[in-house]
Amino acid sequence: MTTTTSLPERAGRRCQNVVNPLHSTVYFSPDLAAEFAALGVEDPGAAYFVGRAAAMGAVGPGTVTATFYNFKHDLIARHIPQIWSVASPEQVLAARLRAADSTLRRLLGDATVESPEMAEAARLALRATEACTRHARPLFAAHADLPVPDAPHLAYWHAATLLREHRGDGHLVALLDAGLDGLEALVTHTASDRGAERSWVLATRGWTLEEWQAAEEGLRERGLLDAAGGLTEAGDKLRADLEDTTDRLDRAPYEHLGAADVARLTELATGFTQAAVAAGAFPKELFGKR
Incomplete structure (x- = not known):
């Protein structure tokens, strides 16, 4: 891709700093916990791992440790890969999207969610x-x-x-x-x-x-x-x-x-x-x- 125009210093960082949190809301949402509990994923410690790693498929703990970087491997290995026998990555991704929908509607309101x-x-x-x-x-x-x-x-x-x-x-x-x-x-x-x-x-x-x-x-x-x-x-x-x-x-x-x-x-x-x-x-x- 070619550059369309030069950016002010750190404009990308400032943009990312306010875009990213809306994605992250789902990991702290009771809606996600409820969706995952319905799948049989009831340990809150597993929710972030499975919710974020599911896009990669039923990966093992080593892959999650490598890509998440700052979690202790022992903690990840307590949940991965066992959790994939409880809920498939496809089920997890669908549940995460449902939780994103309900979370954003609850936090922002329908008028904002449906706004131009x-x-x-x-x-x-x-x-x-x-x-x-x-x-x-x-x-x-x-x-x-x-x-x-x-x-x-x-x-x-x-x-x-x-x-x-x-x-x-x-x-x-x-x-x-x-x-x-x-x-x-x-x-x-x-x-x-x-x-x-x-x-x-x-x-x-x-x-x-x-x-x-x-x-x-x-x-x-x-x-x-x-x-x-x-x-x-x-x-x-x-x-x-x-x-x-x-x-x-x-x-x-x-x-x-x-x-x-x-x-x-x-x-x-x-x-x-x-x-x-x-x-x-x-x-x-x-x-x-x-």
């Missing part, structure tokens, strides 16, 4: 995905093989999923190149004040407090964390460089969309995401340091 603005956002986001690439992006590539839903709000949710996974796959490349393993990535993100609280991360990612503290010590030895657990100047630079590298690897969809339409998608997505957050879409532990 939602249809416009879907068109813009889907057009951005035309420039996404599959190579070395397993989660994006798997989701790109799924059909685009007909309803505009679900088409927008699907496009948000594609944009999220495209950026996320690139971010893992950046983390690997920076020499951060999954736990170190979590520790530095939390230390940046932009990550979730440590207690929430430990409860959901499978790591122990002792493992977290050992990772902190290793990062201190590398000069990335200070004695209080905050980022040093070198640590700040590493996190900034990570995001810049991720931006570079993720620039194609936003360059393809063009500056004016990126700005418009950002405007629309900001309104949707702010409404979802105000409606209680996310746990408060997601926002704040240790």
Whole structure:
């Protein structure tokens, strides 16, 4: 795809930062838990793994660990692949889409879901995905093989999923190149004040407090964390460089969309995401340091 126009600095990142949350609402939704429980998936710890991994098919724990990056493998292996004998990937994907429908209607209201603005956002986001690439992006590539839903709000949710996974796959490349393993990535993100609280991360990612503290010590030895657990100047630079590298690897969809339409998608997505957050879409532990 050719670049349609140059973008303001970090315009793609700003757009992604407000598009992505609307996709993520489903993983915190009681609607998804209810849909999965009806399939026999009742452990809340399994919901995120199966919901996000199902696009890849009935994969094993190694594939999920590799593509999710910051979860402890032992936690994943407690659920995968056993869960596929309870619910097939096809059943999981259908349940996830139903949950996305009910979640967005509950958080945003039918008027917003069925509005011209939602249809416009879907068109813009889907057009951005035309420039996404599959190579070395397993989660994006798997989701790109799924059909685009007909309803505009679900088409927008699907496009948000594609944009999220495209950026996320690139971010893992950046983390690997920076020499951060999954736990170190979590520790530095939390230390940046932009990550979730440590207690929430430990409860959901499978790591122990002792493992977290050992990772902190290793990062201190590398000069990335200070004695209080905050980022040093070198640590700040590493996190900034990570995001810049991720931006570079993720620039194609936003360059393809063009500056004016990126700005418009950002405007629309900001309104949707702010409404979802105000409606209680996310746990408060997601926002704040240790």
